[in-house]
Amino acid sequence: MALPKYTEPHYRIWHYFYLLICGCVFFFLIAPLFVIFPLSFNAEEFLVFSDGMKRLDPDAFSLRWYKDMIYGTKNPWGLAARNSFIIAIFATLGSIILGTLAALGLSSRHMPYKGLIMAILISPMIVPLIISGVAIFFFMAKVGLAATHLGIILAHIILGTPFVVITVTATLSGFDHSITRAASSLGSSPYNTFMKITLPLILPGVISGGLFAFVTSFDEVVVVLFLAGLDNTTIPIQMWTGLREQLSPTILAVATCLIILSVLILLTAELLRRRSERLRGINR
Amino acid sequence: MSSETGKILTTDGIPLEESLKQAEKKNKIKAFLLVAPLLLFLIITYMIPIGDMFSRSIDDKMVTNMLPKTYKAMENWDGKELPPEEVFEAFYLDYKILVKNKTAGKLQTQLNYEKNGFKSVLKKLARKQKKFEEGNYKEQIMKVHKRWRNVEYWRAIKRRAPSYTYSKYLKGVDMYSNEDGKIVQVSEDRRIHRILWIRTVEVAFFVTLFCFLMAYPIAHLLATLPMKYSNLLMICVLLPFWTSLLVRTASWMILLQQQGIVNDFFVWTGLVADDNRPEMMYNKTGTYVAMTQILLPFMVLPLYSVMKTISPSLMRAGKSLGATPAVAFFKVYFPLTIPGIGAGCLLVFILAIGYYITPALVGGASGTLISNQIAYHMKSTLDWSFASAMGLMLLTGVLAIYWIYNKLVGVDNIKLG
Numbered sequence A: 001m002a003l004p005k006y007t008e009p010h011y012r013i014w015h016y017f018y019l020l021i022c023g024c025v026f027f028f029l030i031a032p033l034f035v036i037f038p039l040s041f042n043a044e045e046f047l048v049f050s051d052g053m054k055r056l057d058p059d060a061f062s063l064r065w066y067k068d069m070i071y072g073t074k075n076p077w078g079l080a081a082r083n084s085f086i087i088a089i090f091a092t093l094g095s096i097i098l099g100t101l102a103a104l105g106l107s108s109r110h111m112p113y114k115g116l117i118m119a120i121l122i123s124p125m126i127v128p129l130i131i132s133g134v135a136i137f138f139f140m141a142k143v144g145l146a147a148t149h150l151g152i153i154l155a156h157i158i159l160g161t162p163f164v165v166i167t168v169t170a171t172l173s174g175f176d177h178s179i180t181r182a183a184s185s186l187g188s189s190p191y192n193t194f195m196k197i198t199l200p201l202i203l204p205g206v207i208s209g210g211l212f213a214f215v216t217s218f219d220e221v222v223v224v225l226f227l228a229g230l231d232n233t234t235i236p237i238q239m240w241t242g243l244r245e246q247l248s249p250t251i252l253a254v255a256t257c258l259i260i261l262s263v264l265i266l267l268t269a270e271l272l273r274r275r276s277e278r279l280r281g282i283n284r
Numbered sequence B: 001m002s003s004e005t006g007k008i009l010t011t012d013g014i015p016l017e018e019s020l021k022q023a024e025k026k027n028k029i030k031a032f033l034l035v036a037p038l039l040l041f042l043i044i045t046y047m048i049p050i051g052d053m054f055s056r057s058i059d060d061k062m063v064t065n066m067l068p069k070t071y072k073a074m075e076n077w078d079g080k081e082l083p084p085e086e087v088f089e090a091f092y093l094d095y096k097i098l099v100k101n102k103t104a105g106k107l108q109t110q111l112n113y114e115k116n117g118f119k120s121v122l123k124k125l126a127r128k129q130k131k132f133e134e135g136n137y138k139e140q141i142m143k144v145h146k147r148w149r150n151v152e153y154w155r156a157i158k159r160r161a162p163s164y165t166y167s168k169y170l171k172g173v174d175m176y177s178n179e180d181g182k183i184v185q186v187s188e189d190r191r192i193h194r195i196l197w198i199r200t201v202e203v204a205f206f207v208t209l210f211c212f213l214m215a216y217p218i219a220h221l222l223a224t225l226p227m228k229y230s231n232l233l234m235i236c237v238l239l240p241f242w243t244s245l246l247v248r249t250a251s252w253m254i255l256l257q258q259q260g261i262v263n264d265f266f267v268w269t270g271l272v273a274d275d276n277r278p279e280m281m282y283n284k285t286g287t288y289v290a291m292t293q294i295l296l297p298f299m300v301l302p303l304y305s306v307m308k309t310i311s312p313s314l315m316r317a318g319k320s321l322g323a324t325p326a327v328a329f330f331k332v333y334f335p336l337t338i339p340g341i342g343a344g345c346l347l348v349f350i351l352a353i354g355y356y357i358t359p360a361l362v363g364g365a366s367g368t369l370i371s372n373q374i375a376y377h378m379k380s381t382l383d384w385s386f387a388s389a390m391g392l393m394l395l396t397g398v399l400a401i402y403w404i405y406n407k408l409v410g411v412d413n414i415k416l417g
Helices: A009-039 A064-071 A077-106 A114-126 A129-142 A149-173 A178-185 A190-219 A222-227 A235-245 A249-279 B016-058 B061-066 B068-074 B085-100 B104-114 B118-131 B137-144 B151-159 B167-172 B193-224 B227-242 B245-256 B261-269 B284-307 B312-320 B325-353 B357-362 B370-381 B384-408
Strands: B175-177 B183-185
Touching: A009 A249, A009 B193, A009 B227, A009 B245, A009 B284, A064 A077, A064 A249, A077 A114, A077 A149, A077 A190, A077 A235, A077 B016, A114 A149, A114 B016, A114 B384, A129 A149, A129 A222, A129 B016, A129 B370, A129 B384, A149 A190, A149 A222, A149 B016, A178 A190, A190 A235, A190 A249, A222 A235, A222 B370, A235 A249, A235 B245, A235 B357, A249 B227, A249 B245, B016 B167, B016 B384, B061 B068, B061 B104, B068 B085, B068 B151, B085 B104, B085 B118, B085 B137, B104 B118, B104 B151, B118 B137, B118 B151, B167 B175, B167 B384, B193 B227, B193 B284, B193 B325, B193 B370, B227 B284, B245 B261, B245 B284, B245 B357, B284 B325, B284 B357, B312 B325, B325 B384, B357 B370, B370 B384
Parallel strands: none
Antiparallel strands: B175 B183
């Protein structure tokens, strides 16, 4: 945003000052992520930039922490990654199914007690995680699901559904219901109407809600801390333990992989958002 | 003309009004059936357990269940003088069973909370009661220890008679109900919870303030820049938003450590001496810095979505009518962004007040918050009823804030991404 030529000097100075502040804030937001990247290639065990790294000496860089992450003896990351993916995938599927159904019901204009039910459905997002953790732990312990995969998956479905409900309800808010009526009048069964008309139209919302649910589950540590036993350790749990005990460069290698994963998720979410807006005819 | 003909009938011969009502009802049930699975699931696995936390937090059946006969006998005792023989006898019988089952230790600990020094008195009774003869238990018990003659000890037992207690809530704010049943504060050196509550609110408030001060300019920039630049800059906001919380906390641990980059930078600029590097982690500073960066996207996104809808011509109009840029900003632009400010601030505040992971990792002793205390009691001391009580106190606060949020912004206006 170039300033017009007639701008007064003090306003000009203020404007550049404002840009400087913005630059600093953006730096503050994004820079910490880039510290991890080079340090994970450190040849040494310390979490500081060695002199060799500052000189860009190739010997100062190595892949040893990545090797350690994958092949290291007694390393927990393989099991943790497997658990994390299994739990996150099933939790996402559960959240998508329950959340989409609920969103379809909620956006019907016949729905009674809409406000109250919406409040209940999104409450896991509002209640602090630590309280959800305590409550869910009590429940899972009572029904004997503590320290099982199923227990953690159910817990993550609880935490993930609000995101699906919100994104799908938002997608449905621009939904033209006369299309489904048209389909019905042409003889389509309700199931066919849903599969062929409604679902393709709300799919971007469903998937982006699913992405939120996936990330919530994949990144969740508070509830799992209460629920997990030794067999259901997840990546966040391992990172948490590692960060508490000793900050090793292997953790940074894992962190780098997670950042790459989040870049992929960000790209997907962004593409979906644009597609959804195009489908719903919203132009910015 | 009969009144019947006035009604319009459907092809089936049913009045239209009724038929519509039926259809409406059907639709209602259909809509509700779609919501029902999730609603039931959440009620069973989430809402009821939260309610369960409440019953757990006020539950005090332990002592009541251990001394059933005693409390029955005590019903008629007014507590002014020493209880009658029946109470002594009942207590002896109850206690004998406890000693036999090796659960007397629990009772000793519990009653010691009520009256200091009760433990040793009870331990002595446990040893001596084996030699008791039948009849006249009052004399025999009082012979074991002279404190049994003190009515205070019997009153202490009686105080635990109700199977419900609010003592955990009092403990959460560093109070307790003393021997006379009055609610008083604990001694000054033991008031730890109140400090934590104040610190939690303080950290949440300042993190919200810092987030607001930092998010406002960049949200404004993002909303006013041409699309192709703002999309690029938006990545700076969205990438941290999608990145694992632990990854971001880890990067702050690296940055803020004593040999870390931030300290290196301070030394390089000459702000601090190399041998006098300040401690920036494991205290409140670490909590503030890390939490602000982690929660910043939650402030930027609502602000951005509101600012995006404000037409730039409004500012131009203000200026063309003679306002200086500053006046135009504060009189025109700023009031229009208030919904976004409200949403962002309350969102960040609610998230910050229940934060657990980051304070636990970078907070040290002086930077931990109330949620860390809850987790500590859940995992270490196993005082689950106290953890539940504190959790519910926190929840009440959050719900109050959420209620305000709902009044100001509306739940439906929460925007993600």
